Amino acid sequence: MAGEKRICYPLAMRMQIAKDIKELATIFREAGFSLYLVGGAVRDWILGKTNNDYDFTTDAEPEEIKKLFRRTIDTGIKHGTVTVIFHSAHYEITTFRTEGDYLDSRHPESVKFVKSLEEDLKRRDFTINAFAASLPDGKILDYHGGLKDLRKGLIRAIGNPAERFQEDALRMMRGARFASQLDFKIEEETAQAMAALHETIAKVSAERIKEELWKLIGGINPRRGLEALRTSGIMSVILPELAATYGFEQGGMHRETLYEHLMLALECAKEHEYPMHVRLAALFHDIGKTETRADGDEEREWTFYGHDKASAKMTDAIFRRLKTSNEERERVTHLIREHMFSYTPDWSDSAVRRFINRVGEENINSLLQLRVCDISATVGHRAVLDNLFAFADRINAELEKDNALSLKDLKINGKKLKELGIKPGPQMGTILNTLLDEVIEAPSLNNEEYLEKRALSLAQCLGQ
Numbered sequence: 001m002a003g004e005k006r007i008c009y010p011l012a013m014r015m016q017i018a019k020d021i022k023e024l025a026t027i028f029r030e031a032g033f034s035l036y037l038v039g040g041a042v043r044d045w046i047l048g049k050t051n052n053d054y055d056f057t058t059d060a061e062p063e064e065i066k067k068l069f070r071r072t073i074d075t076g077i078k079h080g081t082v083t084v085i086f087h088s089a090h091y092e093i094t095t096f097r098t099e100g101d102y103l104d105s106r107h108p109e110s111v112k113f114v115k116s117l118e119e120d121l122k123r124r125d126f127t128i129n130a131f132a133a134s135l136p137d138g139k140i141l142d143y144h145g146g147l148k149d150l151r152k153g154l155i156r157a158i159g160n161p162a163e164r165f166q167e168d169a170l171r172m173m174r175g176a177r178f179a180s181q182l183d184f185k186i187e188e189e190t191a192q193a194m195a196a197l198h199e200t201i202a203k204v205s206a207e208r209i210k211e212e213l214w215k216l217i218g219g220i221n222p223r224r225g226l227e228a229l230r231t232s233g234i235m236s237v238i239l240p241e242l243a244a245t246y247g248f249e250q251g252g253m254h255r256e257t258l259y260e261h262l263m264l265a266l267e268c269a270k271e272h273e274y275p276m277h278v279r280l281a282a283l284f285h286d287i288g289k290t291e292t293r294a295d296g297d298e299e300r301e302w303t304f305y306g307h308d309k310a311s312a313k314m315t316d317a318i319f320r321r322l323k324t325s326n327e328e329r330e331r332v333t334h335l336i337r338e339h340m341f342s343y344t345p346d347w348s349d350s351a352v353r354r355f356i357n358r359v360g361e362e363n364i365n366s367l368l369q370l371r372v373c374d375i376s377a378t379v380g381h382r383a384v385l386d387n388l389f390a391f392a393d394r395i396n397a398e399l400e401k402d403n404a405l406s407l408k409d410l411k412i413n414g415k416k417l418k419e420l421g422i423k424p425g426p427q428m429g430t431i432l433n434t435l436l437d438e439v440i441e442a443p444s445l446n447n448e449e450y451l452e453k454r455a456l457s458l459a460q461c462l463g464q
Helices: 017-028 040-047 060-068 117-121 147-153 163-165 168-183 190-195 198-203 207-219 220-232 235-239 256-269 274-285 306-320 326-338 349-359 362-374 382-400 414-419 426-441 448-463
Strands: 034-036 055-058 071-077 081-086 089-095 098-099 111-113 130-133
Touching: 017 034, 017 060, 017 081, 017 130, 017 207, 034 040, 040 130, 040 147, 055 382, 060 071, 060 081, 060 111, 071 089, 098 117, 163 168, 163 190, 163 326, 168 190, 168 198, 168 207, 168 220, 168 235, 190 220, 198 235, 207 220, 207 274, 220 235, 220 256, 220 349, 235 382, 256 362, 274 306, 274 326, 274 362, 306 326, 306 426, 349 362, 362 382, 414 426, 414 448
Parallel strands: 055 089
Antiparallel strands: 034 055, 034 130, 071 081, 081 089, 098 111
């Protein structure tokens, strides 16, 4: 059928099961219980993808599971989950269950253990995540048309999509994430339910939203996932700064809207397989343009002076709101803040060294990657890209010279200054930075004799 995903299903539809898991399942079977592998691992095996994140379900209740094995952990026994330690591996096993009302659009008020696998699978989110493989034989079971949706490349909620999202609003984020990770389309009724219930995403914790969003951005088609968030209205709730870029005209050399520019930059980062922090920087690098657009002159309809700093500030606020790590927030905002550098071939070698010092040698590659994405997302600017590559050559040439580019490269340090009688404190920092500035300008000055004499001279000038 036209438009369907090309998936080759194994004739017997039996999943290959590892020896240890077969032995684990045999213990359940000999005790009169069944054990199944469920969810994403089964889906990804059908798709030919690697997924070792295994989820197991059984008709044995938690206390019965614990009696079968010598070593277990009560991971979430209230909700039916026990971790079994078997052959030194940890297996998370959950009893078949149904769930009570979801009063907070996130967590069930209660769970009820049942004996039916089919009943258990009804509580899951999407048809493509509701497969089960019986153990130990690996026979795949599909009660909700997941195979048909895999073939069509569709993400479809199980049963009534509005009910699934009212139970757990995070499922809407998961739907958009799977759209990106699998490059699938969200089925129409499922998409409509997401749009109708998009405001309930505000009930989900920032940490869980961030987790799903980062997986989406790291997917094979992040634009498709972000578009699902935008068209549903979810983006306006969790990323209003990004939503505001949609339809925002830039003018001048930019024929594309700001939103389109950001999507193209993100796609460039994905195509080049740049690391996650560069993907994030590419997505947010120009969002500050919405706050800095001003009337230009006759040649330019608008200007965006300071948009790099504004974008960094807005990204900082977004990352704080999503509770990312300080390290990730600082790294991404630093790249965004520095992305508007303007290199010309007449730069002196010392100017190149000052650039490396300001940006940080450890950030150079990432910043150049971000600039590649920024330039590539602007139509008709190949010459600018050529100039960037020439700058990269200049940077590499300076790095190969092994000149001093940061305080750690100086042939003098705070300990030595202290031995010279210079007191620790702000003035010592001023002296070291002044010495570094001089050495960056003239690398030959990076010798102990000169630096000691110069340090004492500076200390005298500063009243030490």
